[in-house]
Amino acid sequence: MTAMNDKWPIGVFASIDAGLGVRLEVAHELGVPTIHLHTPHVGSRTPQRAAEFSKRLAELGIRTTCVFAGFEGESYADIPTVNMTVGLVPRETRAARTAELKAIADFARTLNVDVVGVHLGFVPHDSSDRDYRQLLDLTRDVCDHCKRNRQALHLETGQEPVDVLIQFLNDVGRDNLFVNFDPANMILYGAGEPLPALEALGSRVRSVHCKDATWSDRPGETWGREVPLGEGDVDFAAFLKTLKRIGYDGPLTIEREIPQEPERQKAEIGGAIELLQRLKSKM
Ligand code: MG
Numbered sequence: 001m002t003a004m005n006d007k008w009p010i011g012v013f014a015s016i017d018a019g020l021g022v023r024l025e026v027a028h029e030l031g032v033p034t035i036h037l038h039t040p041h042v043g044s045r046t047p048q049r050a051a052e053f054s055k056r057l058a059e060l061g062i063r064t065t066c067v068f069a070g071f072e073g074e075s076y077a078d079i080p081t082v083n084m085t086v087g088l089v090p091r092e093t094r095a096a097r098t099a100e101l102k103a104i105a106d107f108a109r110t111l112n113v114d115v116v117g118v119h120l121g122f123v124p125h126d127s128s129d130r131d132y133r134q135l136l137d138l139t140r141d142v143c144d145h146c147k148r149n150r151q152a153l154h155l156e157t158g159q160e161p162v163d164v165l166i167q168f169l170n171d172v173g174r175d176n177l178f179v180n181f182d183p184a185n186m187i188l189y190g191a192g193e194p195l196p197a198l199e200a201l202g203s204r205v206r207s208v209h210c211k212d213a214t215w216s217d218r219p220g221e222t223w224g225r226e227v228p229l230g231e232g233d234v235d236f237a238a239f240l241k242t243l244k245r246i247g248y249d250g251p252l253t254i255e256r257e258i259p260q261e262p263e264r265q266k267a268e269i270g271g272a273i274e275l276l277q278r279l280k281s282k283m
Contacts, residue, residue, distance in 0.1 A: 008243075009033050010273055011065060011253035013209070016053055018038040020257060024267045028060040030273055034189065034251045036066045036117065036207070041102050050110040065181070065251050066207055067108035067153060068117040071097050079189065080224060082159070087121025088138055089131070098138045101225035102145045109149045115207060116146060117154045117180045125164050127171065136171050143174035152176040154207050158185020158194055169204060179204045182228060184211035184233045190219025194234060196243050202246045209255040210236070210276060229254065229272035240279050252276050 002191050013021040020038045035057075040049070043247035057064060063220060073093065075085045088097055105116045120139070124132040130171060139153075157165060157179055169177055177202050183194035192196075198205065212232030216224040230236065253276045258264060 007249040008240075008276075009251045010189045010276060011035055011251035011273045012269060013068070013253060013255040015037065016049070017044050017254055019181055021252075022256070022265055023058055023260055023262060024056070024060060024062065026262055026269060027062060029266065032269075032273070033061065034065045034253065036068055036209075036255075037111075037113075038062050039069050039107070042100075045103065045107040047110055050107065054111055063237055064111060064113050065253070065277075066115040066117045067104065067111065067113050067158075068143045068156075069101050069119075074119075078189065079221065083122045086159075088135060089121030089123065090117060091131070091133055094134070094138065095247050098142060101142050105142070105146050105149055105151055105153075108151065109262055114151050115154055116151055117156060117207065119156045119159065122159050123164060123168050125160065127167060132168075136168075139168075139172045139177070140174055143172065143177050147174070147176050152178055152206065154178050154180040156180050156185065156190045156198070156209075157182050157201075158191055162194045162200050166204075178206035180207045180209065181205045182209035182211055183239055184209070184213035184224075184232065184255075187213040187215050188224040188226065190216060190221070195238055197208070198239070198242050199246065205246060205248055207245075208243070208248070208252060210239075210252050210272065211255040212236075226257070228256070228268055230275045236275065237279050237282070244283060252280075 010032050012027050012032050014024055014027055015021050015038035017040050028056040075081045088094055108116050143153050182196055186192055186194040186197055212229045212234045213224045213226045214232045216222045
């Protein structure tokens, strides 16, 4: 088993009951020491379930490095639908989801997890926009809540170009606000070349998703295509070199949404792990 204090431990995106990501049994069988956890449904966010889940993870030798928030009603069907349904951006659900995000942070605390991840949604590019200013206030509020929990908040990348993201981070102005860098999202959303973005974000990157994708022929209008690691337009050798340059040594968390069929997951996630291990050993 991999030591917990290794540089770049492998991770996978997994769930307790959301039916997403990699099954825990598969992660265990593949020797994966860390996970990002999709937040469970509200009914499962109880102290009792948290205790059961923590016990199970301890038995499997797996550590949760981030709890990723998700909300009822979000859909990633296409880019306009993401714009209307994902994160704290949609106005109708903004207040309720902000409250729920804090509850998710509290649940993460009961799991003894110090990091909460979230897709904010499409942050407006114009910083004088009323929605932009409201999102700043809500993000500060959530950061301050996380701070009281001794937690950091990580924003998922990809839905905006890196300069907009950096401006937003600066404008929020909280020292526990960081970035979960997902190179494939930059490509899927047509938000710019991932590696220069990673370099520009530098030490703000405190977690990553290892996911691959190919560009759309109409970037920003239609989705690119998510593909198995190593088959897309993300250059993972260069990705690791850039991570090294910016001083990142946290987990390499593989994200791949495929059906929860153990054999298929074992083959695909196993392939991704092999690729990352091979690249790591060359560095
Ligand atoms: Mg991701």
